[in-house]
Amino acid sequence: MNTTETTVLTVKDLKVNFTTPDGEVNAVKGVNFDVRKGETLAIVGESGSGKSQTMMAIMGLLAKNGRVSGSARYGSAEMIGASPKALNDVRGSKITMIFQEPMTSLDPLYTVGKQISEPLIHHRGMGKAQARARVLELLKLVGIPEPERRIDSYPHELSGGQRQRVMIAMALANEPDLLIADEPTTALDVTIQAQILDLLADLQKRFGMAIVLITHDLGVVKHVADRVVVMRRGEVVEQGTRDDIFERPTADYTKMLLAAEPSGSKAPPADNAPVILEGRNVVVDFQIGTGMFFKSHRTFRAVDGINITLRQGQTIGVVGESGSGKSTLGRALLRLLDSDGRYSFASNDISHLDRKGMRPYRRQMQLVFQDPYGSLSPRQTVGEIITEGLYVHEPNLTKAERDARAVEALKEVGLDPGARNRYPHEFSGGQRQRIAIARSMILKPKVVILDEPTSALDRSVQRQVIELLRDLQQKHDLSYVFISHDLSVIKAISDHVVVMKNGKIVEQGPTDDIFDRPAQDYTKTLIAAAFTH
Known part of the structure; x- marks a missing residue:
């Protein structure tokens, strides 16, 4: 260079x-x-x-x-x-800048073509037709497939990798220094x-x-x-x-x-550990191109007939590339989106429960998101964010009792209780993720689904968060479904691994078997990409 x-x-x-x-x-x-x-x-x-x-x-x-x-x-x-x-x-x-999470940087109300054209119109004085032609060049330059069609797409219609390419195209529009x-x-x-x-x-x-x-x-x-x-x-x-x-x-x-690399391993639960959460023949379909402005639509199958069983005290790691269906599977298991299949929680059939019927189970089934900055309200203090669920699930608590629970939750995740009076933007990424974990733990759940909870964190903080999750799991006998594209993290925290591709399970088994003796070529490719720099 x-x-x-x-x-x-x-x-x-x-x-x-x-x-x-x-x-x-x-x-x-x-x-x-x-x-x-x-x-x-x-x-x-x-x-x-x-x-x-x-x-x-x-x-x-x-x-x-x-x-x-x-x-x-x-x-x-x-x-x-x-x-x-x-x-x-x-x-x-x-000088231009691209950010970590393009979904929060791109305006959901405008097409990607319109957003890329803005710096061209503002800085170079291009007309709309000239800017559109340049945008097509940029989309081709950054490797967006079918740029003539994607130029009129909205951010939510693109994959994570495609959205990041759009951000790069926008940053390069005026050929910065x-x-x-x-x-x-x-x-x-x-x-x-x-x-x-x-x-x-x-x-x-x-x-x-x-x-x-x-x-x-x-x-x-x-x-x-x-x-x-x-x-x-x-x-x-x-x-x-x-x-x-x-x-x-x-x-x-x-x-x-x-x-600082994630290390250690997770022992599996006893063979007779009770099943806490189960999904049988889980299918999730999304209708693409629906609504009064679309002449036709098609069905996209995001999760295709998956069986998964989570035992008490177990951590199942779910890995796969973007678009493999791993996050959709997590939300389906929590009954947060429409899906087919049979679901049970602690031996109770929850397959056909509506929103009201699921409410008693919600406190016991929690979700921690990938991007805590996007999932934490910027208008609420940390104390308000953490105790929000208590208003729904324990409405009779006094203000003092809720505050005491917030103090307890923050201490448990290794944060200063005084932090409850501050706002999310005043914290680092690792601290915000601890706040998100505290928000889940304050309700004393039995199952926590963690969707890429460490991907935005540096290695040393990843290791701290993994150790925190291990401690909380041991203390409260929690069960985790840990969704990640980071195989080194999955290896450190999981006792069972599920490998997904195109909505299906390619391979699954004990963590050591998957990493030491992978049977499928796709699993071997993922492991080689993860551990070879």
Whole structure:
């Protein structure tokens, strides 16, 4: 890769502070680094290290309670303290940014074509027809299949990998000098992740742009980065070339990050452990193209005749690529969407219960989502979020009793009880996931379905969350269905693994059998992609 000394961005003594009800939070404390033309600079560190807030501050995208000082110069232009107009002249044109979860970054009310065309119309003054032609070029460039049809699709009609490609097309619309990619592959399965990284590398060579890659995945960093900045608690711990960081790290913290991989194993429950949740011949169909504006529709079978049995104290890991049906299966087991099949919970047939009939079971069957920031209301305090379910399932509790339960739940997940008076945006990703877990645990469930709960977290925090889930499982004799594309996490937490593809189970069995003696080629491919960098 090109590592010429031409500097695109120079950051000096950058500081970011947030004003909160509990006082000042110093998120970034005097950071210094530069980005050179044509290189990939990776910024790594645990959740809360300040890596994302550093780049958000540079782009002028901090929350209202945030303040920034210091310097960030793009060429001769100072970004810190610049007027909105000056920032808008640079953002989306010379410096662009793609985010971790494109579904929350793309507007659900507009087609992807309209959204990609906006920076072209704004920065280049293109007409609608000219912008549409350019959008088609961009969609082809980033590998979207059938671009003539997809240009008029809405974000929800695309897969996760396709949505991320749309975000990349939007970021590249004006051929920027610098692309900031904030965890661009963490929500994707290993095979799609490899495709996106190869795409970015190809586009970087084509346009000669610099890339700042914010990520917790050190495997990705080792594969694509030229230089690495390691951050901890708002400060740069060390920085250097990729070889310096991976082969000759000097800081203990860097060494810890390099060693932080999910580890351990889960013993299976006893053979006579009672069955807590079961689904027999589970089928989920979605009607595509329905409604008064569509002339025809077709049926898409997301889950196709699956049998699954979860015992008390067991953890079933469900793996597969995006679109395999694993998340849909999880929601079907919780009776959260229309499906066919026979379902039982603690020996009770729940197959035909309506919403009202399911209510007594809801507190015992909880769901933890992939993106806690999207699932936690930004308008509620953490205490309000955690105790919300108590209003439904224990309506007679007093305010003081609910508050006491919130304190207990936060302590159980390793958070300061004082955090209940703060808002979700004031927490790191790992802390938000602990809040989401606390929200489930406060209802004392028997079954928890965890849908990609660690994919947005760095490795060291992943390990902490896995250990927390293990402790909670042992303490409360919980049963988990753990859905993930991350096979190293699945290997550490599960005692039984289900491998899915195209809505069907390809293979299942004890964790050791699946990882040490996989029988199917698809399983072998997934394992090879996961454990080979």
